[in-house]
Amino acid sequence: MSVIGIDFGNESCYIAVAKAGGIETITNDYSLRATPSCVAFTGKNRTLGVAAKNQQVTNMKNTICGFKHLLGRKFRDPVVQNELNSIPYRVEERPDGSIGICANYMDEDQSFTPEQITAMLFTKLKIDATDALKTQIYDCVITVPSYFTNAQRKALLDAAGIAGLNCLRLMNETTATALGYGFYKQDLPAPEEKPRNVIFVDFGHSAIQVSACAFNKGKLKMLASASDLVGGRDVDSMLANHFSNEFVTKYKVDPRTNKKAYLRLLTEVEKLKKQMSANSTKLPLSIECFMNDTDVHSSIQRSDMEEICTSLFQRIEACMKRCLKDSKLTLEDIHAVEIVGGSSRIPAVKHLIEQIFGKTPSTQLNQDEAVSRGGALQCAVLSPAVRVKDFNIVDIQPFTVMLSFDNENGQRTEMEVFPANHASPFSRLLTMYRRDPFAIKLYYADPAPCIDPFIGEWQIKDVKPSATGEAQEVKVKVRINHNGLLLVASAQMVEKKDVQEAEQNGNETESTQQQQQSSTPQSPNEQPSNPDSQNTTASSGTEPMDTTPPSNNEDDKKKKKSSNKIVELTINARTHGYSQHEFDKYFELEGKMISNDRQEKERVDARNALEEFVYEYRGKLQEGGNLFEYIDDPSREEICRQLDDVENWLYEDGDSCEREIYRNRLGELNKKIDPIKARHDEYEGQQQAFNDLGHAI
Template sequence: MPKAVGIDLGTTNSVISVMEGGRPEVIVNAEGARTTPSVVAFKGDERLVGQIARRQAALNPQATIFEIKRFIGRRWDEVSQEAGRSPFKVKEGAGGSVRVDVNGKEYAPEQVSAEVLRKLVADASAKLGEKIVDVVITVPAYFDNSQREATKQAGEIAGLNVLRVINEPTAAALAYGLERKGNETVLVFDLGGGTFDVTILELGDGVFEVKSTSGDTHLGGADFDQRIVDWLATEFQKENSFDLRKDPQALQRLIEASEKAKIELSSGSETTVSLPFITFDPETRTPQHLERTLTRAKFEELTADLLRRVRHPVEQALADAKMSASDINEVILVGGSTRIPAVKRIVKDITGKEPNESVNPDEAVALGAAVQAGIIMGDSSLGDIVLVDVTPLTLGVEVKGGMIAPMITRNTTVPAKKTEIYTTAANNQPGVEINVLQGERPMASDNKSLGRFNLEGIPPMAAGRPQIEVTFDIDANGILHVTAKEKTSGKEASIRIDNTTTLDKNDVEKMVKEAEQNAAADKIRKEKVEKRNNLDSLRVQALSQIEESAGADQSAKDTLKTAADEAEEAVRSDDDTKIADAQKKLEEELRTFMTAAQQAAPAADGGGVDLGKDKKDDDVIDADFKPAD
């Protein structure tokens, strides 16, 4: 049976896992790490993903994209403030969408996320020894329809079959409760790199039922980092009259140092931020350095308002579930930012319980996603597990007076379907525009418009006579599908969706083809690099043989050294033909040299030399040479 994997597509880091022997297991990446930085860099014709992209960010800040999850499925007017904090250029695209500008070329957030997904799955396929296509991807519970749809599109662009989009706290609860018996009410507190979610679930007898969810998609570890960035930049500006945030390279270094400082303050009471040569004095051109000591108390002072913001979603989730803190049996911490001591204190203060830290906050979501993938694929080892999730936000339509008429209220169990009848407001109205909204505010303008549906061809009738049947259908991914028809005439009408917050079908197909082309080009580049590296390794081996064969003929040494020098020149030229010719010549000269050395050995020590023993598979000499008679 083909395997399906679970992916936690994170703001800061991503993780991929699979069911093995009835248990979810994290799959290490090609670098041997369990987490992969959600970072994509464009360097010439190359696309770098993960740790290799992160390492070069300080020297390539304007073409290194990170925290792209904060922009996926969003409109420009929702993220323009956050966009201004990035070293790379984020701009408004067509129809109010968000685009990243790299060297004059625009990329959608879905495209960047697809690169991370492609890297995760490629590494997993190599580790598992089979091509992986089927995936379950997690999203913050408080993601709206556009963000969920955009995440699914990112998977499609990466060439994946997205089986399900599952809420992150729900996935973490699956990982936590997989082997537990009995009934429990669990509160999952998920504070990740870019978003914050709170979900309350009831677990028991293989049923994972979400009772309520709440959150803040503009609150995460990156916001805590930003407070340190602003503090460091302001302190530096007081002394040097220069704002480091205006220099992309300096800003990138500040962001990296701030994240590191935040992490260190989780275990220590103070840390020192030291950034030598952070910039140059514009007048004297002398280097300037930044060094500041940050205490945990100062950090908590800088982030006091962020810490206060985590309280409301917890209280809202409890109220929506019609529960009190005393009804909660366990509090599960998920997301790297829950390691912040002040966050743990607030959780304990609100719930009255010591947080359960039995699950790894960085891996729990991916492990739960793997469980969900196993359920979908019919993994018999999982038994009869039932997952019952909810929609995080109210869905409705705009009605006369600019109000929202709720169709499906928040925390309704999904999948869900609801039909309502609407009518016209004027006589002989030939059509209506149905504005589909998501949010909790009473006025339509204060909520998010997911799309506008034009229903045309209504027969001439008095106001109030036409019956327009609108159906909202939320699938298991939490993605909304809307249909409409005019009932009075018995005629069905077509619906056109104009959703400017995500990519249309043609855009997705175009990006899929582009991603495939990039993958092919990346493969060619990788093969070219490997050929160059193989030749360089062979050159080093040849030089080593020259050093070790002290008694060899000098002319043979000189011949091999010449071939090695030519190989070095070919490597530097990066010319495929030269590399191939140099490889062939060096292999021949090395073989000749080693054969001569082996034949000369009896005269030197009276014994034979078996040159083929204990060789690695990738060594050039792979045959056993016998000593001469």
């Protein structure tokens, strides 16, 4: 079994595989390393990846690209509304506020969820990886932007599941890059030494992410991360806008009014942008028969582009400065700035890095593949299928997370449960005193990265007062898990019983454990406990959670053991992500589409095989062909007429038949041709034997 890392980019995906000899990038069915994040629909099947991108201009409404930021968001989300400006396909709001992506598939107007579309792309990646590695692909690590919220992460996990992938971990993209950087370094400082601090800048298609990371031998710790939804595509659209304005005055055509023309312009300006990264001289732009049969011409140079995109570069600058500030590093503390992502090739971005971090950006890593390679390494570390050394990662969760609950008097208590840039994974233990079941809510603090700050609500069931009617101690574990997901992981009620009672009820079935003590209070809401008030205390520790060393006093242990009964409480969660029922439905649908694609491919292959047969044997039977002499004239005419008939049929009634019909036709033709081939082979064989004999003599 192979372990892979998937970099799910807004523009393209990369897959890397961890092998005994190191990490390799997998090429797709077009022998390319990048697979466009693109899914297209036709009347008969889906087209995925490179093939989908190649037919975009002729099938714009049914070609779905740039959907990474639709995942886990509501239709009304301002980010989604902004995306809609550049999306050439139709997106609808569903009754529950979620997103439906519309396309004509199997000659029907259909609506798909962003999770389904992403799953289709993952299906393609899985097929390519399976073909390349000649083994089943199941386990993977998928990389996500560090700014992805719970809703986005859950949506991505659902998408992976629908595609039949077992995502061992969602890994933050810059953390994956950092792992790829640190894993093979032999000269990292020893654990007790001052760490080596490296800044990673990933400037891609749709976003910039900047992270600060501290390395020691065998471990890395993320210090801070900042991001902004500004990417290479924004440079393209600013340039396209610039040329559109020019064409309005110069040629009286506005590409923004015609989606096809605008897409063509975008393709051209992207090419220009890439040339400008390597070239500071004036470069021409020429598009023939652009709009209204008009040829358009213009030119641009790097300094013009930098001026046009000033506002974008300002945002990038602010993002880098935010990361530097949050990391609390001085410029002297920084060992290097590593750049990855396609857009980091833009010289203005490199200049900004030099200005802000005082270092020439370094390109030790493969700029396009670093993220997927780090993902594959992480997958290898996690999977028993591959043996690699361990590498300890302490990541961060970039948002401030709040927790709220109502006390028994109905008063709301709100507290910050995780500040921004908190270590991840991590658990916090909260102690509350309650008599009845209650609910806990988690949400992102303002200013939230998304319009919907809701993370989830957890109903803590089975809480009841003690025998004497008093509130009981409830311990709630709030967690940032390995996927960067926030959740209430468990809740326990500590039923206090005096020793006598415990002795009488010696045959308790529920587990009895030593009570964990809370550490220092963390906020005004977390005053030390008074069993009669509904206060909250908190303790924190890295995973797995075990913050308080067990007492060494055996007598004390015995006493406590027998005096407390820990009851695991049932928790009902309401969070993002599909219910089992929804998941099963989409999983089944994807399975049907996969089998339909396979059938369609087999059908098309059978048709092509028949067509090729006709061309091949018509040529061979004609004068000059190698079968010409092995058949008499009337029979040849008869077979050639049949071949012509099949050809005509293929272009008319036989254009879209079932696979079996093509196969049967091919079988019939083969029956006619086989005796001729046999005569040819026999004669050739005799000739060969005769020649061999001649040589021998």
